[in-house]
Amino acid sequence: MIQSANSHVRRLVNEKAAHEKDMEEAKEKFKQALSGILIQFEQIVAVYHSASKQKAWDHFTKAQRKNISVWCKQAEEIRNIHNDELMGIRREEEMEMSDDEIEETTETKETEESALVSQAEALKEENDSLRWQLDAYRNEVELLKQEQGKVHREDDPNKEQQLKLLQQALQGMQQHLLKVQEEYKKKEAELEKLKDDKLQVEKMLENLKEKESCASRLCASNQDSEYPLEKTMNSSPIKSEREALLVGIISTFLHVHPFGASIEYICSYLHRLDNKICTSDVECLMGRLQHTFKQEMTGVGASLEKRWKFCGFEGLKLT
Template identity: 60%
Template sequence: MASASPPRDLLHFTQPADHVPLRLHVDFAQARDDFYEWECRQRMRAREERHRRKLEEDRLRPPSPPAIMHYSEHEAALLAEKLKDDSKFSEAVTVLLSWIERGEVSRRSANQFYSMVQSANSHVRRLMNEKATHEQEMEEAKENFKNALTGILTQFEQIVAVFNASTRQKAWDHFSKAQRKNIDIWRKHSEELRNAQSEQLMGIRREEEMEMSDDESCDSPPKKMRVDESALAAQAYALKEENDSLRWQLDAYRNEVELLKQEKEQLFRTEENLTKDQQLQFLQQTMQGMQQQLLTIQEELNNKKSELEQAKEEQSHTQALLKVLQEQLKGTKELAETNGHSHEDTNCEKQMRSGIWKHFGTVRVCLSTALLPLQTVPLIELT
């Protein structure tokens, strides 16, 4: 290349007269071709650098969010299916939120939006299960970390034992002064690390002991009582859920009644072939049917509320009776110990326990009888 060649210099040697020093004259010529080629290469590198930076910025720029479609009954049906899918839930709930914020909810679309909100609520249980799984994994990770820390501490103890054995006179006399100095430094460093690891492990164990003491400080009832109370609580929760579902059905029927009222107003305008008497008769029959259904649902709701209150009263009565029986049993034991009648105490205790379990059987029969109508109540559909 031209740039690699030496500059084209004009050398002029002048031979002066005798006894005069030699004079060298250099004339530098400017290489314009080389300078132009160097500028072209610099511009090309600048263009490549700008192109590379643009590609890097495009790659790191976050993608723009997808456009949200407009509300329609068809799109709402598709969105309801997406809300039931775990993989598409995040995208679907974003669309649902934008529709609600836009004000797409109306009297006609209220039931459809309510079903979509209910589908979104059904994912709460899945999220709680995922949280429980992650908490279990965290507990397992803590346990693995504690085991690994215990193994590390054991190895530190072995290393410190080696250093302590090396400092005994039997082996210490054979080492040189420099070797003794290094061994002493290593021993102190290992002991410091061992103490730090031991403190960390003891802190973890203290936290676990505090958690266990907090759990044990709570007065827990006997195992059988816990099982019975949990069963009663589960049945009460089932009654509460049934009550909520009936209330939601009642709200849905009320919305349908409102829709029918609107259709009633439209029928007066659109159906000109029908007479006013026929229209009124048809609407009156429809309203009577809806009123009967609403009355039936209201009666079922009141019955479920009364059954729930009765179950709660029965539970409180059972707990009070159990406490009284326990106090009587304790007094009987003390009386039997003072009189020395151990055989009679055993028979009395058996009778008291059989009485307790008979009463619990009566409570279970009552609760199962109260829950039996919930399983046989048919769903009323508006035709």
Template identity: 65%
Template sequence: MWAKWVYRGLRNIAMDSNSLAMPMSDPNAWATAMNNLGMAPMSMTGQPIMSDFDPSLGMMTGIAPMNPMMPGLGIVPPPVSQDMPIMKEIIHCKSCTLFPPNPNLPPPATRERPPGCKTVFVGGLPENATEQLIVEVFEQCGSIIAIRKSKKNFCHIRFAEEHTVDKALFLSGYRIRLGSSTDKKDTGRLHVDFAQARDDLYEWECRQRMLAREERHRRRIEEDRLRPPSPPPIVHFSEHECSQLGEKLKDDSKFAEAVRVLLTWVERGEVNRRNANNIYSMIQSSSSHIRRLMNEKAAHEKEMEEAKEKFKNALAGILVQFEQIVSVFHAASKQKAWDHFSKAQRKNLDMWRKQAEEIRNIHNEELMGIRREEEMEMSDDDMEDAPESKDSDDSGPLAQVEALKEENDSLRCQLDAYRNEVELLKQEQGKAQPQRSEEDATRQQQLSFLQQALQGMQKVQENNFLFQEKESLPEKGPPSPVKSEREALLVGIISTFLHVHPFGASIEYICSYLQRLDTKISTTEVETLLGRLPCTFKQELTGVGASLEKRWKFCGFEGIKTA
């Protein structure tokens, strides 16, 4: 609406004012007026009348803008939209001229842009076009690397940058004419489109790989920064390292590092028959450090007790001083001294007394809490000592019998282990003939030592057995093996379980099965129950050497068959 008013005003000025002598047909005057209003200079038919108008600046080059705040102009025009279509113009070169296509025609079709495209296809060239002419036209878009011209009317142009391809596509649809010639061989219509080139694709892939490497490197640096430090490497097992590790295990300052190495070696499976004695000695050295650790713990506990006692004494001294301060405030609040203080002084004394009493009460409660904790610890210790004394009173021949049973079992296991080792040594001696006399001597010594150990352990086992029989003679009658309905149910379940396991099962395996039914069942309870029924369940040792394992088997049917 305002554009129409401006147009009418300019028309009246052009018709009435003879001093200006500016007819309506003069395009410069009309363009000046439209430029001052921030509009693109258009003619009455809607065609552009000025070729050097810059829509992004809202003015023409060479024409000064009009001040929008000048009197007589009461409206500021809106800015020019950036979505307006770009007007193509005639391009003059040294040896040719480019004419823009019809703006009413649809834009030329283009193929999909390849990744990293720097090469364009240019078709519709004049027959008389040369490579120099192509450089002259397209060098305005950007620097050219290479031109591959065909004998026909097309060529391929490779630019140095990717964004210059978009500028080259702007020339698609232009009519080109060489000089002022109208010959058909000197004219043509340009068609510019994306072209797929191996060099462009290779450069694009190299750039992507470089970016991926940088991203991986950046991510690796970030992961390394956030990753916790790795533990120190563990040396491999050897005789030299084994001897050094034994010395380190004896040193208190290097014990932590040495025991970690020993643990790694044992977990890796470095233990064999050759180095078993060395590993055993190192494990024994590790066990000897338990006393040192207990002494350190006792020392730290003693220091903690001393610190607690010191803190308690200091707190008691602080409470004594608080009591003295509170007694001072109470003495000051009596009638003899209270009447001589002013009102403000009385207020301050009362406030200070309340603060001192609150702090004293807090510290007093803290001290009482420490004393209550000490009394509770002492009562707990007394309660722990009481059952021990009762057990010591009750323990007599029964405790000795239990201890002898355990010792008998351990000796039996060691006896079986020695027997297995003797059999293995005999088999090795029978299979492989000895090559050296020293080896024979050592083996004979080992055999004699093992046989002596077997004889001694058999004697100890017989003595223990006789002692058990003597202890069991005063009993009036054999106790009932099943004492409750729960134990009878357990016997039935265990019998069924072991019947389906003909090779037997360990006590841990049996308890893991029973604990699915009742979580309160313990291993000792099951083992004592099985031990009371020797006619139904029997315990056997399986394995060789260090892999010995106790297994319980069901033998109830065997007793029926023998009966």
């Protein structure tokens, strides 16, 4: 029974050693898996950082830029958490190794060897991660070059189309400008013609105004000349040409009779010329011409007599 108990103890120790070995292997697998995850996160963060550069950043919209910034922060946080966890595992291993060194020198040698192996593996993993990052950067550069080439190839036909459209628009504008210039020249010619017509019309108007003013002056002068004639005709004591002839004959007769003559003597002289002459008409005519003829009384008593004298020379001075 004691032997069976001793064998059971040995079996338990062996099982413990096997479990410890399994645990170490599991830790190594977990550490390797965690380091692989960290490498992938490093690549993801590197991709986000490369996308945040100015050349690639200009190709994204505002919403895409915001999403990229948020995703980059999340990836960095998760990477830092896993990195801290991996470093904690390594510190625990180092602490366990230091405890084992205090207990057993042989175990310290093994732990040192395992630490060196783990460091070598960590360096190898870091080297692999750096190589993968370098490959990722190279792929990213190639993608950017391809995208830039596509953009240039896409921009070239667009630029050519824009240039063609601009050239067509420029030609259309030039043709329109030529038409406008021709219309402007026509309008200038029409304007010059209108100016000439306007000058001619103004000259005609000036001539008409001058003629009108001359006509108005002539009319005014005619009216002024007619009105005095009418006034003189209306106010003249001689009403007809017959009376003017009688005045002339009577004036001649009285001129040769400076001492005057009676109305009967004058009428007897006129009856020789015309039997139709009336004495009263002659006396009335001579009475109207006060500056040409004047009547005087001569004699005394029964010899009192009325005589007419010619006073035209004296009356001329008075008028």
